[in-house]
Amino acid sequence: MNQLFSKSKWKYAFYTVSHPADGYYEIRHRERGSVAIALLLVVLFSFSFSINRISASFIVNDVDPLDVDALTELVSVLLLYGLFCIGNWSITCLMEGEGRLKDIAIAIGYAMIPIIVCFNIGTIVSQFVAQNEEAFYWMIMGIGVAYGLFMMLIGIMEVHNYTLGKTLVTVFLTFIAMFIIIFVVLLFVDLINQVYSFLYSIYQELIFRA
Amino acid sequence: MKKHKLLRKAAAFLFAAAVSISFYGETVYAEEQPYDTYNYDYRGNIVLTPAAYVPSGSVTGLSVGTTNFKEPQDLCVAPDGLVYVADTQNNRIVVLSEDMTQLVRIIDSFDRNGEADGFNQPYGVCVSESGYLYVADSMNKRVVILTPEGGFVNIIDNPRSEILEEGFDFIPIKVTVDYADRAYVISKNAFEGILVFESDGSFTGYFGTIDVKITLWEKFWRKIATKEERSKQQLYIPTEFTGMDVDSGGFIYATNIDSDGVQAVRRLNPQGKDVIQKGENENVGGDLRVYTYGKYSGPSEITDVVYRGKGIYSLLDRKRGRIFTYDKEGNLLYIFGGLGTQEGTFTTPVAIEVIGDQLIVLDAYYGAILKFGETEYGSLINEAVGLRYDGDETKAIEIWQKVLKLDENNELANSGIGKAYLTAGDNKTAMKYLELGMNRKYYSVAWKRYRNEILTENMNTIMTVILVLIAVMIVYRKFLKRLIKEKRAQKKGLKEGGLIR
Numbered sequence: 166m167n168q169l170f171s172k173s174k175w176k177y178a179f180y181t182v183s184h185p186a187d188g189y190y191e192i193r194h195r196e197r198g199s200v201a202i203a204l205l206l207v208v209l210f211s212f213s214f215s216i217n218r219i220s221a222s223f224i225v226n227d228v229d230p231l232d233v234d235a236l237t238e239l240v241s242v243l244l245l246y247g248l249f250c251i252g253n254w255s256i257t258c259l260m261e262g263e264g265r266l267k268d269i270a271i272a273i274g275y276a277m278i279p280i281i282v283c284f285n286i287g288t289i290v291s292q293f294v295a296q297n298e299e300a301f302y303w304m305i306m307g308i309g310v311a312y313g314l315f316m317m318l319i320g321i322m323e324v325h326n327y328t329l330g331k332t333l334v335t336v337f338l339t340f341i342a343m344f345i346i347i348f349v350v351l352l353f354v355d356l357i358n359q360v361y362s363f364l365y366s367i368y369q370e371l372i373f374r375a
Numbered sequence: 376m377k378k379h380k381l382l383r384k385a386a387a388f389l390f391a392a393a394v395s396i397s398f399y400g401e402t403v404y405a406e407e408q409p410y411d412t413y414n415y416d417y418r419g420n421i422v423l424t425p426a427a428y429v430p431s432g433s434v435t436g437l438s439v440g441t442t443n444f445k446e447p448q449d450l451c452v453a454p455d456g457l458v459y460v461a462d463t464q465n466n467r468i469v470v471l472s473e474d475m476t477q478l479v480r481i482i483d484s485f486d487r488n489g490e491a492d493g494f495n496q497p498y499g500v501c502v503s504e505s506g507y508l509y510v511a512d513s514m515n516k517r518v519v520i521l522t523p524e525g526g527f528v529n530i531i532d533n534p535r536s537e538i539l540e541e542g543f544d545f546i547p548i549k550v551t552v553d554y555a556d557r558a559y560v561i562s563k564n565a566f567e568g569i570l571v572f573e574s575d576g577s578f579t580g581y582f583g584t585i586d587v588k589i590t591l592w593e594k595f596w597r598k599i600a601t602k603e604e605r606s607k608q609q610l611y612i613p614t615e616f617t618g619m620d621v622d623s624g625g626f627i628y629a630t631n632i633d634s635d636g637v638q639a640v641r642r643l644n645p646q647g648k649d650v651i652q653k654g655e656n657e658n659v660g661g662d663l664r665v666y667t668y669g670k671y672s673g674p675s676e677i678t679d680v681v682y683r684g685k686g687i688y689s690l691l692d693r694k695r696g697r698i699f700t701y702d703k704e705g706n707l708l709y710i711f712g713g714l715g716t717q718e719g720t721f722t723t724p725v726a727i728e729v730i731g732d733q734l735i736v737l738d739a740y741y742g743a744i745l746k747f748g749e750t751e752y753g754s755l756i757n758e759a760v761g762l763r764y765d766g767d768e769t770k771a772i773e774i775w776q777k778v779l780k781l782d783e784n785n786e787l788a789n790s791g792i793g794k795a796y797l798t799a800g801d802n803k804t805a806m807k808y809l810e811l812g813m814n815r816k817y818y819s820v821a822w823k824r825y826r827n828e829i830l831t832e833n834m835n836t837i838m839t840v841i842l843v844l845i846a847v848m849i850v851y852r853k854f855l856k857r858l859i860k861e862k863r864a865q866k867k868g869l870k871e872g873g874l875i876r
Contacts, residue, residue, distance in 0.1 A: 296819030
C-alpha cells in the first residue's frame with residue numbers, strides 16, 4: 166500500500182509509458198514496479214470507460230444511458246483483468262516464461278495509462294466536435310487503445326524474456342486458457358450447487374419426518 | 376434470448392401501464408381500444424403511444440341489405456367515392472355507397488357481345504382513374520374490364536410471351552391500374568414479379584422482381600451437396616407479391632411477405648426499380664421486435680398496402696392484425712390494430728383502403744369491412760407529416776407541438792420541431808429538441824452553428840486572454856532565466872569558496 170504514495174514508483178510508471186522495453190525489463194529484474202499502482206490504474210480505466218460511455222457527446226455516442234452501470238463495468242473489467250493475468254501466468258509457467266504473476270499484473274496494469282489518458286481526452290474533445298470532425302475523436306481513442314495494446318505486448322514480451330513470435334503464441338494460448346478457466350469454474354459452481362441442493366433436500370426430508 | 380427478455384420487459388411495462396391507466400378513472404383512453412397502440416423508439420424499444428385510429432363500426436353484407444359476404448378478398452375505393460368489394464365465394468362484385476350504408480349495385484354477370492358471362496371467384500378489384508372497373512377473375516383465369524355499371528369493355532387473358540414459361544397458368548389475384556390505364560396484375564405462382572399489361576390488353580413483361588436471397592452458408596451447402604440431395608432441397612424462389620396500390624405519380628407500392636421482416640413493401644418506379652426510403656432503422660417490414668416462438672411469433676406478414684397521399688402509406692399485417700403507417704422517408708408514424716373477436720379486431724384481414732380520414736379494412740373470415748376513425752393524435756401526425764412533405768416546416772412546428780402535448784416522447788415531433796428551430800436560427804433550442812428526437816445529423820448541424828455563434832461572440836475576450844497569457848509568459852521567462860543564472864552563479868561562488876561540497 167505504501168507503494169501508492171511512493172513518488173519514484175509513480176514516476177517509474179510513466180517512464181514505462183515512454184520507454185516500454187527498458188521499463189518493463191527493470192520492472193522484472195529491479196523491482197521498480199508496483200502491483201498496487203497497477204490495480205489502481207485498472208480501476209481508473211474502468212471508470213474512464215464508464216465516463217466515456219455516459220458523457221461523451223451525443224454526436225459520437227450511441228450508447229443508451231440506461232445501459233451504463235459503472236459498478237458492473239468495474240467488476241467485469243477487474244474479472245477480465247484477473248482472468249487474463251492468471252491465464253497468462255499459467256501458460257507462461259509451462260513455456261519457460263521468466264515473469265511472475267506480479268510482473269504480469271504490473272505489465273497489464275501499466276499499459277492502461279495511455280488508454281485512460283486517451284479515453285478522458287476523447288470524452289472532453291467529443292464535447293467540441295461536430296459530425297464531420299468525428300474522426301478526431303476516433304483517432305484519439307484509437308491511438309490510446311492501440312498504444313495500450315502495444316504496451317501490453319511489449320510488457321509480456323519483456324517480463325517473460327520472449328521473442329515476439331513466442332509472445333503472440335502465448336497470448337493466443339492465454340485466451341484458450343481463459344476459456345478453460347471459465348469452463349472449469351462454471352462446472353465447479355454447478356457441482357457445488359448440486360451438492361448443496363442434495364444436502365438441502367436431505368435436510369428438508371429430515372425436517373418433515375421429524 | 377436478449378430479444379425475448381426485452382419483450383418480456385416490454386410486456387410487463389405494458390401491463391403496468393394498463394393497470395395504472397385503468398386506475399385513473401375519468402379520462403381513460405387505453406381501455407377504449409381493443410388493441411395496443413405503440414411505436415418503436417430510436418433504439419427499437421416499444422413505447423406506448425395514444426391511439427392514432429379507433430374502431431368506428433363495421434359494414435357487413437346484411438347491414439347494407441344483401442346477403443352476407445362470403446370470404447371477400449379485396450376492396451377498392453373508386454375515384455367517385457363508391458366502394459367496390461370483391462365478394463369472392465359469392466362470385467360477385469358488390470358496390471357500396473360512399474358512406475358504406477347503402478347498396479348501390481351488385482355486379483354478378485355481364486353481357487359479353489350478346490353472351491351472358493359471369494365471374495368465378497373474383498379475387499381482386501380495382502377502379503382506374505378513368506373510371507373502368509378491373510376484376511381479377513381468378514378461376515376464369517382472366518382480368519375483366521367493365522364500365523362501373525357492369526357493361527363489358529375488354530378482357531385480359533392468356534398472356535403470350537417468350538418470357539413466360541411453357542404452360543404458365545394465369546391466375547390473377549390482385550389487379551391495379553395506373554394513370555395510363557396500364558394494368559398491373561399479381562398472378563398466383565408468378566414468382567418473377569408483377570405482370571404488366573398495356574391498355575389494349577397486351578402483355579409487356581414482368582415488373583419489380585424480388586431478388587432471391589441466398590446466404591453464403593446456403594451456397595456452401597449447395598456446393599458440397601450431391602445432385603440427389605440438391606433435388607430434395609427446397610428451391611430458392613423469390614416470394615410472391617401480396618398486394619398493390621398505385622400513387623398519383625404512377626409509382627406502384629407492392630407488398631410481399633418478407634421472412635426477415637426487413638422489407639415488406641416496395642415502391643416501384645416505372646422501370647420496376649425499388650425506390651423506397653427505409654428511414655433511420657432501415658426497416659419497412661412491420662414489427663421490429665417479435666417473439667421467436669409461439670403462435671404469434673415471427674416477422675409481420677404484410678398482405679396489403681394503401682397509399683394515402685403526401686407520401687404516407689399504411690401496411691396491413693395479417694399475422695398480428697396490425698396496421699403500420701410510414702411516411703415518405705420510411706419513418707414509422709404509428710401502429711394500431713390487433714387480432715381477436717372483439718369489435719374492431721380482425722381474424723383474417725386481407726385488404727386495406729382509405730376513405731377520407733377513415734381507414735377501412737376487409738376481414739375475409741367475418742365477411743365484414745371494419746372502419747377506423749382518426750383521433751386527434753392521428754390527424755395531427757398526418758397533418759404535420761403532410762406539411763413537411765409540402766416543405767412547409769414552419770407551419771408543421773405548431774402541429775408537432777400539439778403532438779408533443781399528447782405524446783411527450785414522440786421522436787418525430789421532437790426532431791420536426793428541432794429542424795424548424797434550426798431553420799429559424801435558434802440553434803440552442805434546436806439542439807435540445809434534436810437530441811430528444813435522436814436526430815444526430817441535424818443535431819450536429821445545429822451544434823456547429825451554435826459553436827460558431829459562441830466563438831464569434833466571445834472572440835474579443837478569447838483573444839485578449841491569449842495575448843495576456845503570452846505576455847506574461849515572456850516576462851516570466853526572462854525574469855526566471857535571470858533568477859536561475861544568478862542562483863547558479865551564487866552556488867558556484869559558494870562552491871569555489873569551499874562552503875558547500
